[in-house]
Amino acid sequence: MSVVVALDSFKGSLPAAAAAAAFAAGWREVDPAAELVLRPMADGGEGTLDAFAAAVPGAERRPVRVRGPRGTAVDSSWLLLPDGTGVVELASTSGIELLGDDRLPWDADTTGFGQAIAAALDGGVIRLVLGIGSSASTDGGSGMLRALGARMVDADGRDVPAGARGLAAVSAIDLTHVRPMPAGGVTVLSDVTNPLTGPSGAAAVFGPQKGLTPADVAVVDGVLERFAACIARHAPGADPLLPGAGAAGGTGFALAAWGADLVPGAERVAELVDLAGAVGAASLVVTGEGSFDGQSAAGKVPAFVHGLATSRAVPVAVVAGRIGADADTSGYAHAVSTTELAGSAAASMADPERWLRDAGRTLASRRG
CATH class of the missing domain: 3.90.1510.10 (Glycerate kinase, domain 2)
Structure with a gap:
């Protein structure tokens, strides 16, 4: 199984590369045989x-x-x-x-x-x-x-x-x-x-x-x-x-x-890291950011990655620090909030790597 991890930074918590690495480490604990392809993303903002x-x-x-x-x-x-x-x-x-x-x-x-x-x-x-x-x-x-x-x-x-x-x-x-x-x-x-x-x-x-x-x-x-x-x-x-x-x-x-x-x-950074090539060979794409909400659909990394993956018929999961009430998760195979895993936003932000690892374990278990 090939999993492309294309996370944006978790603003105020972790840069994109660290967020992707933490998620991948959690996934490997459950599914060590999976191929984790890390493509940290950015859209012009932090990272x-x-x-x-x-x-x-x-x-x-x-x-x-x-x-x-x-x-x-x-x-x-x-x-x-x-x-x-x-x-x-x-x-x-x-x-x-x-x-x-x-x-x-x-x-x-x-x-x-x-x-x-x-x-x-x-x-x-x-x-x-x-x-x-x-x-x-x-x-x-x-x-x-x-x-x-x-x-x-x-x-x-x-x-x-x-x-x-x-x-x-x-x-x-x-x-x-x-x-x-x-x-x-x-x-x-x-x-x-x-x-x-x-x-x-x-x-x-x-x-x-x-x-x-x-x-x-x-x-x-x-x-x-x-x-x-x-x-x-x-x-x-x-x-x-x-x-x-x-x-x-x-x-x-x-x-x-x-x-x-x-x-x-997001489109220009994706070209730079050859995200399309990685997605084309993937079984699952995981994207996300610190706050996934109604604004995420307008030019943010998750929306771009979702469009790229669905155009190639590859399922997409979203992982976010928080998933807002106005967020549209209907096109995602899975949606995981580290705030929900941690029990509160404060707990999630206090140790973001821990809860992103937990998110990796959670999604790997669902896929299993």
Whole structure:
């Protein structure tokens, strides 16, 4: 029996590679004869840099210190591939995990992500691949743009503060000195297809998990709309309705205005690790992430892996830290929640490797 384990990271608990390894170890305890094929996945969010580093021989990490989402220094890195491509991940520079349990809905921003991009440009990359999931902010990518040379001022000509708070005061934007893209262009790996604004936009859908109240959401949505109008004066092709423009609190929109191409992150990472080849020879595919819920169907790793496997008539199981009430598990042969196995979310997150091993044992027993 061949089992492909294509898990995303369990956000706040385990990176994808460690999650896959723990699950596989549990499966082997029950079924040691099975062939476990590990294909750790990412979709542009946390773990994207690791996925490229593991899949591309000769990839080199380049350390960089940036301003994190709370305004303090963060030690991070970007990846230089042998062909001259630079890979930069928003999650490790401006990501929500860097805040711990705190949320700074009005003040967190993407400056660190922009600084890491600038470091890659300084390093002479000929092309950029940018992963933009797991953002801590809803700043429209303004911090990133400022780190690349943009200036944003209020009605009195003063530079505005960071984050959504600063966007609310923006009167004019100068993109004259924004750094040019590398010659090979910029590809953005996004885990969502949401537009910038509106009921499916960055503030409405993702703002609450970043700390925005219902009243805040309405205000920030309007702020992003005005920000988009200011950007459009300099970049007429910038479209707030572009699928993925709302990714990472609107960073997708800012990158599109820079001239970048937005693509589905899971699909590109799957190509990198030859997931299709592994799935084609599998008896079962296991996918999952930390929280499997209604949002998982829109561009996340489980949805992509499910589609790939079912197109090849291979059954799929999902393993998640939690399975939300709004999750659709109808197309999965099995669904296992480590929260249910552990008895509580706190217990599951306190020892995620233990409960992923238990999930491996549980699924192996069901298959037996």
